[in-house]
Amino acid sequence: MIQINRYFMLSKHRIYPFILLLALSACSSGDENTAAPLRIQVFTGAYSSIPVHVADELGLFQKYGLSIEKLPANSSSAALAAMIGGSIDIVESAADLVMANIDKGTKLKYLMSNEGTNYVSVVAGSHVQLDSEDIEYPNIISNFKGLRIGVNAIGSSLHLTGLLMLEEAGLTSDDVEFVATGSAATTMSAWRAGAVDIQITFSPVPELLDTLDAGRTLFVLADEGPSTLRFQGLYGGWVTTNKFLESDSDRADAFIKAMRESIDWIRNPDNETKMLEIATQHAPVSGLTEDQNRSVLANMIEHYRRFWGYEISNDAIEMWNDYALRFDLIKNRIAFEDIVYTGAPVCAATPCQ
Numbered sequence: 001m002i003q004i005n006r007y008f009m010l011s012k013h014r015i016y017p018f019i020l021l022l023a024l025s026a027c028s029s030g031d032e033n034t035a036a037p038l039r040i041q042v043f044t045g046a047y048s049s050i051p052v053h054v055a056d057e058l059g060l061f062q063k064y065g066l067s068i069e070k071l072p073a074n075s076s077s078a079a080l081a082a083m084i085g086g087s088i089d090i091v092e093s094a095a096d097l098v099m100a101n102i103d104k105g106t107k108l109k110y111l112m113s114n115e116g117t118n119y120v121s122v123v124a125g126s127h128v129q130l131d132s133e134d135i136e137y138p139n140i141i142s143n144f145k146g147l148r149i150g151v152n153a154i155g156s157s158l159h160l161t162g163l164l165m166l167e168e169a170g171l172t173s174d175d176v177e178f179v180a181t182g183s184a185a186t187t188m189s190a191w192r193a194g195a196v197d198i199q200i201t202f203s204p205v206p207e208l209l210d211t212l213d214a215g216r217t218l219f220v221l222a223d224e225g226p227s228t229l230r231f232q233g234l235y236g237g238w239v240t241t242n243k244f245l246e247s248d249s250d251r252a253d254a255f256i257k258a259m260r261e262s263i264d265w266i267r268n269p270d271n272e273t274k275m276l277e278i279a280t281q282h283a284p285v286s287g288l289t290e291d292q293n294r295s296v297l298a299n300m301i302e303h304y305r306r307f308w309g310y311e312i313s314n315d316a317i318e319m320w321n322d323y324a325l326r327f328d329l330i331k332n333r334i335a336f337e338d339i340v341y342t343g344a345p346v347c348a349a350t351p352c353q
Contacts, residue, residue: 037069038251041079041091044072045184045283047203047300048092048114048236051308053282054275055262064254074183075153080108083241089248090240090255095320095339096157096329098239102339103330107242109341112256113316114263115235116309116352118221120161121206123199125191125215137224141169150181150196158200160327164226184208185286191215204285207299211292222307228322232350233313245341253343256310260345263308275301311345311352 038061042049052070055061061068073079076093083091084106098108124130130143144166151158163173179196181187184205190196191214199205199215209215221229238259245252265271279297288296317336324330340346347353 037067038255039069039071039087039089040255041073041083041088042070043074043092047279047283047304050279050283051114051259051262051266054266054278055258057278058262058265060258060261061255064258066251066254066258080239083239089244090238090252092236093239094157094236095234095317096160096324096327098339099320099324099334100329102334103324103332108239108339109242109245110234110312110339110344111238111240111252111341112259112310112344113234113237113312113352114259114310115237115307116231116233116311117307118225118229118231118235119202119304119307120158120221120225120229121201122165122218122221122225123201123206123209123215124218125197125199125209126213127194128197137219138165138169140218141165141171144169144198145171145175147197148177148179148195150179150187150190150199150201152180152182152187152201154178154180161221161226161229162200164229164326168226188287203300203304204283204296207296207303208285208288210299211288211296228319228326231316231319233309233311233316233347233352234320235307235316237312240341249343252341256343256345260310263310267305267308269305272298272301309353311347312340313347313350313352315350 040052042052056068056070071082071088073082073091076091076097079088079091080093080097080101082088084101090111092114098110102108128147130140132140132143149162151162153159159178162178166172166176179190181190181196181199187199187201187205188208191199191209199209206215206217210217219225238255240252266275276294276297279301280293283297285293285296314336317334317339321330321333325333
């Protein structure tokens, strides 16, 4: 822009003040927009947010011309509310909450998946003696009658998962007691207090319970459990608003490129040593010895590797529609193009990648 102005001044020997003012204003406006950091939500201490930290540590955001600001949130619902309110640009969420907001008229789009399959685990306490653990789902759930089942919150996706499993096993919520255990830290406090027998949860809780000999994983929903929850091609993912895409699609595309490289790097076993360093910094587990902490994180890295995935499938969106309709989260099915950004990485057939 400066070169154009100089050429104009040299060739015409004059320039109208209002043209110069307009040019300078345009440059100033563009610079401010470019300098504004991309505001990305992360869950404090959560392993699911590791791709953001990896992309930051490896300089992948910078590689694609992005400066970022990482903003913590305690839940996807809080993060979505903040994004809809305009204080965050991109958030991480499962599709049930996203669909519920779209159904209410909020315009949201997935940029990419973060986890391509369902990473939720069902864990039994070491103190719990089940009649048989080698029987297949749903019969194994019949062992849960009379037990206390921990979930992060009543009404959450994990709670709904528990209700669905009980139903498929011929039980009801009256046959068990659901206990809201909150975050990983408060969940471990509940286990230490002896308040829980079964936990429906995700990393790092299964690895923590295993390391402390407090529990063992019965199954992972990616492999067993309700067939309607075996999502292939989107479990959790990165979401933004249509408003952001209309004004800032270039930065959305740059975010996708950086995060794709990050997830590919994370899934490569050759990077495990560096991955452990980053996880120790951004997803540490309190209340453990140094050796226990490293053991938990190493197990989590290995266990979680198969869940990462950035491609979104039409099959996954259809399954999420079935799930959301079943629990009255939406009134009508949501089309793929109404929830997935046109620039998102997609796969034509499942399983993705």
